[in-house]
Amino acid sequence: MKKAYINVALILLGFLLSGLLNGQSQLLTKAESSNYTSTSTYEDVILFADGLISSSDLIRKETLCVSTEGRAIPYLILADPMPENPKDLAGDDRIVVYLQANIHAGEVEGKEATQMLMRDLLEKNPKEIFDNVIILVVPILNADGNEKFSKQNRTNQVGPENGVGVRHNGQFLDLNRDALKLETPEIRGVVQNIFNTWDPAITVDCHTTNGSYHEEPVTFTWMMNPNGDRSLINFMRDDMMPGVHRTLWDKYDVENIFYGEFLDRMNVDTGWISYAAEPRYLVNYVGIRNRLAILNENYVYADFKTRVNGSYHLLKTILEYASANKDNIKALLASADNKMLNQFETHEVDSFAVKYKGVPTPEKITIKAIEADTIPGMKGYWSYKQSDRKRTVSVPYIADYFATEQVPLPYAYLLTVPDPEILENLRLHGIKIYQLEELESLEVESYQIVELKGASRLFQGHYTNTIEGEYKKEVMDFPAGTYAVLTAQKLGRVAAYLFEPESDDGYVKWNFFDRYLVPQWGRGYYPYPVYKLYEQTPMQPETN
DSSP: OHHHHHHHHEEEEHHHHHHHTTTTTOOOOOHHTTOOOOOOOHHHHHHHHHHHHOOOOSEEEEEEEEESSSEEEEEEEESOOOSSSSGGGOOOEEEEEEEOOSTTTTOHHHHHHHHHHHHHHHHOOOOOHTEEEEEEESOOOHHHTTTTOOOOTTTSSSTTTTTTOSSOOOSSOOGGGGGTOOOOOHHHHIIIIIHHHHHHHHHEEEOOOOSSOOSEEEEEOOOOOOTTTTHHHHHHHIIIIIHHHHHHHHOOOOOEEEOOOSSSSTTTTTTTTOOSSTTTSSHHHHHHHOOOOOOOOETTSSOHHHHHHHHHHHHHHHHHHHHHTTHHHHHHHHHHHHHHHHHHHOOOEEEEEEEEEEEEOSSOEEEEEEEEEEETTOTTTTTTEEEEEEEEEEEEEEEEEEEEEEEESSEEEEEEEHHHHHHHHHHTOOOOOEESSSSEEEEEEEEEEEEEEOSSOBBBOOOOOEEEEEEEEEEEEEETOEEEESSSSTTTHHHHHOTTTOOOTTTTTTTTGGGTEEEEEEEOOOOOSSSEOOSSOOOOOOOO
């Protein structure tokens, strides 16, 4: 044990000496100290954080989770004054912003940028930020993937030359596909210890792009699933994101555009699309929780230092915007919550988008495009290469998603199979569960399955389902104790996403209900074991 402490002290001393030798009196990240030829290991991040903590009272370290391979994933809290407990925030006027990096461990700019930003904020203690913002940071979410360094990972990426980690976590799962099913310790930790505990107003998730060619080194976009609150989506689209875009360019001289890819990489005039709207992606999941979220995608073909610098200034700009606009943001979020809580009293009941499509935003997007050429003999996504032909284009930005098919939200979903895995998943999300107080004969809407198909290929460990069916009204008896989930709660949209049978990211999709849907013999199906109740009915909170 004594030897371990000596080793830690020596490494911390090395950090300090590295800074002094470079003419600086501050800790340097692995990227900085290596002149951007390397990115941080898990140990580098832990030691860097410990170095910050040893020199400042404005930062505290907590454990987000323990990874599959046994690594304690840290999250850092930066605040002045520092809250003793998240419960203290009830009377706190500040806004909480969550910065997350390294969800894909080959995409490493955010990991370096968040470390640098924490250091600089603690050193400069900017009153205009700390007076208004509490900052949460997870610099290395996918620690297990991070440690699988290789120069053969992401070979299309320009640096760091000494290699990066892999996309998947220790379970060989993509953390950015797990927001609804919650099968990974990392995303469970984010949901429980960040979202449910601190309830951040704004979440930023840092990545690196693939795909289309352009000159701007930083791209970003906002949550866009149509089952999120439309007023929050429109605020991001029309106010916050354009504001961040302008500040990042004008104040920090960082060229940037909203994230996407060309609809046709061989014809850049066709349009630009942000194509992933499902809430399995963490940013969209935050959206259906009625909070603001930003996806940062740094341009893979820019050099590593430029990408880190761009991500750093984007994160800083977001903090500055949050500080300057916190009262407006808090009011918007409170309004969205109240709309869900009071929808049956105000008779403004929401609907759920079962199917949806993207359409252009009101404003076109201007891109400093680089045209592509095809690679002879190759097919598919990776069959393109960058040409030397540059052209600025203004094209439609397909990033507004609207329902093409929708169903009304019920007062409650009644669950007739008390499956422990489903109940645990609901509780992990923070969804409130109720039970019927007594035997009730209720008119409900049942879902009769017409067709159920599993995918022919595994995806994230699942043969995901597609389902077709029809609703039927009927009167049924439900015993006392039947589990119910009301939609008139803050996370009512998340509950709807999980329970709606034709949802593209719910319990049916991810096989939670498989054993309850198909009998051992015969060609038919069991009734879907979730019933939609539209009449307000007495319920009590679940009894454990």
